[in-house]
Amino acid sequence: MRNLRPALVALAGVGFGLAQSPLATAYRLKEAPRMGPLLSEVLRFPTVAGNEKARLDQQAWVLKVGKELGFTVREAGKVTEVELPGPAGAPVIGLVVHGDVQPVDDHWTIPPFAGEIRNGIVLGRGAADDKGPLVQALLALKVLQDSGKARTHTLRLLVGSDEESSNLDFAEYLKDHKAPDFSLVLDSEFPVVVGEKAWNALTVETEMGERENRVLSATRMESGLTASIVPDQATIVLSENPRLGAVGLPPAEFKGAIHRKSVPPGVRFETQDQRAGVQITTHGKAAHAGVNAPGGRNALVALAHLLVDELPAGGAKDLLAFAKLAGQDLKGTGLGIATADPVFGFPTVVPSLLKAQENGKVRLTINIRSTPTLSGEALKAHLFKQVADFNARTGAHLEPGGFFGDTPLAFDPKGKLVKRLLASYAKATGKAAHPAISGGGTYAKRIPNAIAFGMWFPGKPYPGHDVDEQVPMEDLHKGVEVLLETLSDLACGAPLAEPLKP
Ligand SMILES: [Zn+2]
Structure with missing residues (x-):
């Protein structure tokens, strides 16, 4: 996009060398102000393992917010589906996050479940892992929906609920639900994770x-x-x-x-x-x-x-x-x-x-x-x-x-989807980056054709599972921009055959 107002470019934090896409501009203008309030709300559900009430309350929240944003929402047991439909019979791209969190102890110096934002930093258990990505995905879908850009794919956000504990939600879900054609698991780091240790x-x-x-x-x-x-x-x-x-x-x-x-x-x-x-x-x-x-x-x-x-x-x-x-x-x-x-x-x-x-x-x-x-x-x-x-x-x-029952997960770094994700990341950030190897496991191990993509930026220590978990608001915004670039490429383009193969 040309003739960007300098203020907007500065807001995007990416310098003058990189033109902001219309979707990113629409996000910054219209949806970015909702990031804080929505994330604050969802951080207030203490969804640690065993807290059934928090799990159900949060699930109800996802249903309510998904509906308010104009999506099709469905409860599917421990998984909630939030969908932005494509044409009838269109292939499905999954975006996968988890709504549960690691426990907290009394060593925290900030309130873990108050949903506080101080000086542009979102504080609380789940801010990075994985409620930030949940809200980022909701807002990215909203921007895409409002853009009127024609989609060739259905986008389905899948919100799991026991990833940090028993991790059986998707095994259960997949018994009577078809997996998306391929999925991006928003629970690790950019630009894309081609290996997950066991x-x-x-x-x-x-x-x-x-x-x-x-x-x-x-x-x-x-x-x-x-x-x-x-x-x-x-x-x-x-x-x-x-x-x-x-x-x-x-x-x-x-x-x-x-x-x-x-x-x-x-x-x-x-x-x-x-x-x-x-x-x-x-x-x-x-x-x-x-x-x-x-x-x-x-x-x-x-x-x-x-x-x-x-x-x-x-x-x-x-x-x-x-x-x-x-x-x-x-x-x-x-x-x-x-x-x-x-x-x-x-x-x-x-x-x-x-x-x-x-x-x-x-x-x-x-x-x-x-x-x-x-x-x-x-x-x-x-x-x-x-x-x-x-x-x-x-x-x-x-x-x-x-x-010792887990196995490492490895993808071909030359796979079609991997290359497309790398290209979108480079386009949105102005920085090329190498595919990552992660020590953390994600849902990518539980869902066919799923690969971890973001939403943490490389080169910064990941705060998930840490005490005083927190994430800068600007990183959340930047992550949405990367996701928008990716979705406008994948969900509006020709379907990928065998996406994980070269
Ligand atoms: Zn996680």
């Missing part, structure tokens, strides 16, 4: 009991919120058990010894006197264990470094020693899996949870995002052998378990 969890569990008689025994240990979050806090309680022949330091001296130690940058720790004992807590920084592990500071691994040499031989020491080994780096060197895959690169390894079990044992969970080089049963066999070797070496009794 989600695995190695668990080891054991009794807390000790094999030597020391003055201080570990009586409680805990860390993390979910397996998919770098833990920002880890705690251990040591209690004094003055038994006959017990050796080692009493609580006060033990505390002094710990305080002479240092922790890595970005981590701090504190000790607290307990009745006949001491509690030690490390504080780090939470982050998405799949897509932003380097942005986190692992409090559990820090606790392991701080204490593993000070604890009596026994279950607590064994669990921390194993966490230290697994957390040696983020690519799995300690577990012997740090092999670079030619396309995916290294796996991502994050010790995340330490939790007491109902059987009285304590379980350590290590989140492993694996690549096609080593996944599934082969990965499981390798890791179980590592645990057996660790036991043999140290006298520990760690029992291995976990989940």
